[in-house]
Amino acid sequence: MLELQWVVVPTCPPLVVRHCHVCASDRFEASGKFRVNAHHKVLDAWLLVLCTVCGDTAKLRLAERANVRSISPELLNRWHDNDPSLVTELLQAPDVQRRNRFTLDWDNTWRLDTGGNSLPDREVIDVRVRFAARIPVRPVRLIAEGCGLSRGEVERLIAEGKLVSAVRLSGKLSDDFTFTLKR
Secondary structure, three states: OEEEEEEEEEOOOOEEEOOOOOOOOOEEEEEEEEEEEEEOOEEEEEEEEEEOOOOOEEEEEEEEEEEHHHOOHHHHHHHHOOOHHHHHHHHOOHHHHHHHOOEEEOOOOEEEEOOOOOOOOOOEEEEEEEEOOOOOEOHHHHHHHHHOOOHHHHHHHHHHOOEEEOOOOOOOEOOOEEEEEEO
């Protein structure tokens, strides 16, 4: 039995899905910039996003009238430094999504790294799929892309019991999983 490891790697931050007040678009891209305003002992912080059609700037609220002492110095420095890793981290935070009423569009923002390995002709192959970030992807799509098969062929292999996993392969996953392919 051969064991392989695949990694789902983000290539850029996801698009923000929310209504643009200037045009009819519903997609924004993160600018990578934070705005922080201090008012004596309280501060406000936003992540700036740009409409993909008209370029209008919208602000995603991160902190509102927060006491300066309640914000960690590390987080404040990351806001001031426009930390790119913080952008994706905050976009994925459920409380930020709920407060600003948006969802994320992960299409074309990730790639599957199979380590350059093509599937060898072995009877049984175990593959561990690891996610470098919490990217919701259909396992059937990952398996099809990694194995060089169509989605229909992957679904046929699942129905025949030649492709098995401990997790449900229908729907979307964003957590690590393994599957076994029997030829």
